[in-house]
C-alpha cells in the first residue's frame with residue numbers, strides 16, 4: 001500500500017568518480033598539522049587556537065594550575081621561549097610536550113615542524129581598532145616609555161617583550177608576554193585575573209610590582225589603557 005506521508009526529497013546522489021583538478025597540490029603540511037586531530041584525544045592545536053589565535057579560556061592544568069591560552073598569531077616565533085613559564089625553548093620542544101605527550105599525537109618530523117613554524121609565522125595579529133582619542137594614546141605611550149613607570153623595560157620593542165621570565169607580584173616568574181594585539185585577547189595575565197585591561201592595574205592582579213604605577217592618577221591609567229588598546 002502506498003504511504004500517505006509525503007516523502008522528503010533526499011540529497012542528490014552523485015557518482016563518485018575521480019575528478020582531475022588542474023595543477024599541483026597546494027596543501028600546506030604546516031597548516032594541516034596544526035589542524036590534525038590526535039587519534040587518542042581527538043583534539044587539534046586549532047581546537048584551542050582557532051585560526052591560530054586563542055579560545056579565550058583559562059585552562060586548569062593538573063600540575064601547573066591556571067593557564068590562559070596564549071595566541072600564536074602575530075610573530076610568536078620571535079617570542080621564544082614559549083608558555084607562561086617560559087619552559088619550552090622552541091617549537092620542537094613544544095611539539096614534543098604538547099602534541100606528543102599531552103595530546104597523544106605521533107611525533108612529527110623535523111621538516112613538518114619547520115612547515116608548522118612557517119604557517120604560524122604567516123598569521124598576523126588582529127589589527128587594533130582605530131583609537132577614539134589619539135591624544136590619550138599619545139599620553140599613554142609617553143607613560144609607557146617613562147623610566148619611572150618602567151613598562152618598556154620588560155615590554156621592549158620590537159615584540160614588546162624582553163623574552164625573559166619576571167616576577168610581577170605572583171611570587172613566581174612568568175614570561176613577559178608580547179603586547180602586540182593585546183586588546184583582542186581578554187582576559188589577561190597567565191591566570192586570566194584581569195577581565196579588562198584596566199583590571200591589570202588592580203593590586204590583586206599583579207599590582208605595584210608590575211611597573212611602578214602607584215604614583216599615577218586614574219586618568220593616567222586610562223591613558224595607559226588607551227595606548228595598550230592601540231598596539
Ligand code: HEC
Nearest residue numbers: 044045048059067068069070072081082083084085098099
Ligand atoms: C587544550 C588547549 C590547547 C591545545 C590543544 C594546544 N594549546 Fe597551545 N596553548 C594553550 C595554553 C593554555 C597555552 C599556555 C600554556 C602554558 O603557559 O603552560 C598555550 C600556549 C601555546 C604557545 C606559546 C605561545 C607563547 O607566546 O609563548 C604556542 C606556540 C602554542 N600554544 C602552540 C600550540 C600548538 C602548536 C599546539 C598543537 C600541537 C597547541 N598549542 C595545542 C592551549 C592549547
Ligand code: HEC
Nearest residue numbers: 150151154166168174175176177188189190191200210211
Ligand atoms: C618586570 C617586568 C615587567 C614590567 C616592568 C611590566 N610588565 Fe607587564 N607583564 C610582565 C609579565 C611577566 C607579565 C605576565 C604576568 C602574568 O601573567 O602573571 C605581564 C603582563 C602584562 C599584561 C597582560 C598581557 C597578556 O597577554 O595577558 C599587560 C597588559 C601588561 N603586562 C602591561 C604592562 C604595563 C602597562 C606596564 C607598565 C605599567 C607593564 N606591563 C610593566 C612583565 C612586566
